[in-house]
Amino acid sequence: MTVGGPAAARGGPESGARPVRIVLAGNPNAGKSTLFNALTGGTARVGNFPGTSVSTTSGRLSLPGGVQATLVDLPGTFSLAAASPDERVAMAAILGLGVERPDVVLVVADGPRLLRSLYLALQVMELGVPTVLAVNLMDEARSEGLDVRLDALAGELGIPVVGTVARSREGVDALLEALAEAAAGRAATPAHGWSEALDADVAAVAAALPGASGLTAASREAVARWVLLSADAEGVAPGFEAVAPVVREVRQAAGRVGRDLEAELVGTRYAWIDARGPVFLGRAGVATARSVTERIDKVLLHPVAGPVVFFAVMALAFTALFSWADPLIGLVETVFGWLGDGVGAGFDAVAAALPGLAGGIGIARDLVVEGIIGGVGSVLVFLPQIAMLFLLLAFLEDCGYLARAAHLMDRVLRAAGLPGRAFVPMLSGYACAVPAILATRTMPRFRDRLLTMLVIPLTSCSARLPVYTLLIAALFPATLWGFLPVRPLALLGMYVLSTASAVVASIVLGRTLLRQAEDAVLLELPPYRVPDPRVVVRVVYSRCTDFVREAGGIILLATVVIWAALSFPRATPEALVGPEAVAAAQAAGPAAEAALDEEVASRALEHSVAGRLGHAIEPVIAPLGYDWRMGIGLLGAFAAREVFVSTLGVVYGIGEDVDEADEGLRERLQEDRRADGRATYTPLVAMSLMVFFAFALQCLSTMAVLRKESGGWRWPLAAFAWNGALAYGAALLVFQGGRLLGFE
Amino acid sequence: MTLDQLLPGQFAQIAAVGGVGAFRRRLLELGLLPGTEIERTGQAPLGDPLSFRVRGAVLCLRRVDAAVIGIAR
Numbered sequence: 001m002t003v004g005g006p007a008a009a010r011g012g013p014e015s016g017a018r019p020v021r022i023v024l025a026g027n028p029n030a031g032k033s034t035l036f037n038a039l040t041g042g043t044a045r046v047g048n049f050p051g052t053s054v055s056t057t058s059g060r061l062s063l064p065g066g067v068q069a070t071l072v073d074l075p076g077t078f079s080l081a082a083a084s085p086d087e088r089v090a091m092a093a094i095l096g097l098g099v100e101r102p103d104v105v106l107v108v109a110d111g112p113r114l115l116r117s118l119y120l121a122l123q124v125m126e127l128g129v130p131t132v133l134a135v136n137l138m139d140e141a142r143s144e145g146l147d148v149r150l151d152a153l154a155g156e157l158g159i160p161v162v163g164t165v166a167r168s169r170e171g172v173d174a175l176l177e178a179l180a181e182a183a184a185g186r187a188a189t190p191a192h193g194w195s196e197a198l199d200a201d202v203a204a205v206a207a208a209l210p211g212a213s214g215l216t217a218a219s220r221e222a223v224a225r226w227v228l229l230s231a232d233a234e235g236v237a238p239g240f241e242a243v244a245p246v247v248r249e250v251r252q253a254a255g256r257v258g259r260d261l262e263a264e265l266v267g268t269r270y271a272w273i274d275a276r277g278p279v280f281l282g283r284a285g286v287a288t289a290r291s292v293t294e295r296i297d298k299v300l301l302h303p304v305a306g307p308v309v310f311f312a313v314m315a316l317a318f319t320a321l322f323s324w325a326d327p328l329i330g331l332v333e334t335v336f337g338w339l340g341d342g343v344g345a346g347f348d349a350v351a352a353a354l355p356g357l358a359g360g361i362g363i364a365r366d367l368v369v370e371g372i373i374g375g376v377g378s379v380l381v382f383l384p385q386i387a388m389l390f391l392l393l394a395f396l397e398d399c400g401y402l403a404r405a406a407h408l409m410d411r412v413l414r415a416a417g418l419p420g421r422a423f424v425p426m427l428s429g430y431a432c433a434v435p436a437i438l439a440t441r442t443m444p445r446f447r448d449r450l451l452t453m454l455v456i457p458l459t460s461c462s463a464r465l466p467v468y469t470l471l472i473a474a475l476f477p478a479t480l481w482g483f484l485p486v487r488p489l490a491l492l493g494m495y496v497l498s499t500a501s502a503v504v505a506s507i508v509l510g511r512t513l514l515r516q517a518e519d520a521v522l523l524e525l526p527p528y529r530v531p532d533p534r535v536v537v538r539v540v541y542s543r544c545t546d547f548v549r550e551a552g553g554i555i556l557l558a559t560v561v562i563w564a565a566l567s568f569p570r571a572t573p574e575a576l577v578g579p580e581a582v583a584a585a586q587a588a589g590p591a592a593e594a595a596l597d598e599e600v601a602s603r604a605l606e607h608s609v610a611g612r613l614g615h616a617i618e619p620v621i622a623p624l625g626y627d628w629r630m631g632i633g634l635l636g637a638f639a640a641r642e643v644f645v646s647t648l649g650v651v652y653g654i655g656e657d658v659d660e661a662d663e664g665l666r667e668r669l670q671e672d673r674r675a676d677g678r679a680t681y682t683p684l685v686a687m688s689l690m691v692f693f694a695f696a697l698q699c700l701s702t703m704a705v706l707r708k709e710s711g712g713w714r715w716p717l718a719a720f721a722w723n724g725a726l727a728y729g730a731a732l733l734v735f736q737g738g739r740l741l742g743f744e
Numbered sequence: 745m746t747l748d749q750l751l752p753g754q755f756a757q758i759a760a761v762g763g764v765g766a767f768r769r770r771l772l773e774l775g776l777l778p779g780t781e782i783e784r785t786g787q788a789p790l791g792d793p794l795s796f797r798v799r800g801a802v803l804c805l806r807r808v809d810a811a812v813i814g815i816a817r
Contacts (some may be wrong), residue, residue: 115799230769232764266773270775332748354758407793413791519767520806522803
């Protein structure tokens with residue numbers, strides 16, 4: 001192989017030139033993120049790798065001698081094959097395909113599993129870039145009785161090797177020095193060779209590679225080897241379609257003489273590593289001590305204790321999401337309430353000073369207070385639950401339990417066509433679909449992620465609860481036949497319905513639209529560790545900023561649009577209720593004026609776009625047992641399901657500050673009559689409404705997050721359509737079926 | 745004999761790695777190669793997936809996937 005990487009060709013970095021670019025590659029659970037923090041001191045910026053949805057983190061650091069450097073943290077991978085987007089990103093970042101070429105690649109090895117980590121190190125070295133190896137978790141390796149010989153490693157590999165304990169910064173200074181030297185040094189030259197037959201195969205593929213890819217001779221060969229290894233019956237890695245015919249030929253020729261290319265390519269590297277195992281790891285190269293992890297797993301994976309602990313952990317997590325986030329959500333709402341009141345008062349003062357402009361100022365006031373401040377509030381109100389969920393997820397992931405949870409639940413979820421990893425996101429859906437959909441990022445396979453995202457909106461989120469509570473409390477009897485507690489049972493029934501529908505939807509979707517061969521589960525159970533708080537905080541922070549940046553704009557826009565639909569066109573009180581009524585109320589005093597205001601608000605809503613739409617859709621929703629007022633409520637609920645309650649409050653002239661426990665609203669619903677004198681709201685109508693809310697994807701925030709996580713509007717719109725059809729059909733069945741059975 | 749037949753606590757040597765495509769490549773790249781020693785450590789409460797120790801790491805495989813790996817005791 002030829003010597004001469006990018007840094008050598010440029011004559012090394014000069015002071016004052018652009019910063020040295022270092023990329024950080026390593027196995028999952030090797031402590032890569034902790035090492036990243038130790039090196040950069042937490043100056044992290046999260047961004048997507050160009051052209052992908054894979055996020056990479058970059059930070060700045062100073063190398064000895066005052067050289068500035070950028071460190072890019074790649075997703076954790078075991079290999080550079082093209083099996084997953086993460087691996088393709090790692091490969092592209094190291095080769096500089098589509099991004100700047102790195103000056104140095106820092107490979108983080110998992111100390112206790114050193115030999116396996118060396119596989120990735122050898123792959124990186126083959127690419128012909130200066131490489132530094134950090135053997136991390138040296139403390140764990142020592143406590144497991146492994147004797148890692150760094151000098152032997154450096155000698156055999158021919159690259160700088162530093163032992164580190166990232167958490168306590170052990171070895172970090174030595175690592176910085178090694179990086180500075182490597183940045184000015186030459187490319188790595190792999191010590192292992194290949195069989196003649198393999199070299200011939202690789203040369204054939206290398207010759208067919210497109211010429212202008214900006215690769216050195218060494219990396220051309222490495223890329224050819226990579227394309228050969230990544231190819232399978234379905235084809236070659238994306239972007240390398242040009243060499244597909246040659247790859248197919250080479251593979252077929254090998255197959256004819258009974259050769260196994262994958263085993264040869266992988267086996268050659270491992271043969272080199274395994275032959276030197278005793279040199280790298282002292283005598284036997286096997287851990288002698290039974291680790292703490294095994295003792296903990298004796299309990300946590302126990303046939304009885306395991307599930308008990310699992311459900312306790314999940315119950316705690318769910319409580320945290322459902323209840324503990326509440327005070328923070330309340331705080332966000334209160335702060336935005338104050339902000340709205342304060343700004344509103346400011347506008348009112350200006351309007352009082354400039355009576356001629358009062359009308360225009362009034363509209364501006366409502367736009368700012370209710371549209372914009374309310375809209376920003378409706379984005380930020382998700383943050384407590386998102387932060388809470390990712391705090392839990394990052395904690396569970398970092399301490400090693402999340403993989404166990406996936407292991408424990410795999411058999412259960414497999415019945416629904418999902419892997420074990422889907423459990424935590426699905427559970428989170430019962431609190432709020434928005435963070436739950438973000439949580440599917442822990443799932444490696446896109447098809448499984450998409451399936452999980454599409455069924456999460458069916459889980460009964462907490463925003464449905466006010467709607468159910470209002471309808472159940474107002475319209476269902478407390479007991480049936482004198483003993484049956486109807487109300488709790490009805491609520492429980494809604495949760496059972498939602499769970500059953502999510503499971504059925506997953507099975508149906510998984511066997512139709514998202515039909516794909518069941519993926520083999522290959523899950524690693526990492527050793528238990530005390531989570532690194534800085535890593536946990538970084539994950540929480542980056543998920544929250546991700547959400548605000550990517551979904552915040554759409555949620556804000558949607559809130560403003562819905563506010564406008566509920567508020568425009570405007571009309572004066574005189575036009576809405578008649579000048580006589582206004583004059584009479586003003587004459588009768590403050591109590592009558594307050595009553596008039598509510599009446600005016602109700603009429604204004606009916607007069608608005610949403611009100612007219614409510615009337616317009618009445619023929620469509622009448623078969624479900626709904627009138628136009630409920631239609632307005634359903635439209636308002638698109639901002640957030642619980643808005644149904646406050647919209648009904650305005651429609652019925654009770655004011656918008658009602659909640660589901662409001663006695664006035666409950667009574668109003670019980671007393672409301674249709675034109676023919678029958679009750680508008682009956683238990684049957686309540687059931688029809690609740691079923692509608694259970695199925696309909698009536699949440700623009702969920703749609704915004706779905707768009708972002710699934711990569712376009714296609715899936716959220718499809719989900720909206722089929723969930724809507726399901727909701728309509730089910731509500732129709734409930735109402736018309738109930739009437740056939742003789743209920744009202 | 746195949747890997748799914750190994751009992752908890754038993755050791756074996758991998759004899760052949762079957763399977764196809766990305767799954768097989770992943771097994772090989774994790775170091776499950778002919779001659780590698782593997783130990784069955786346990787299983788999930790419902791009897792599936794199974795867990796194995798190989799090269800100092802614990803890996804979980806569904807029974808059906810473990811059956812593609814041939815072993816010799």
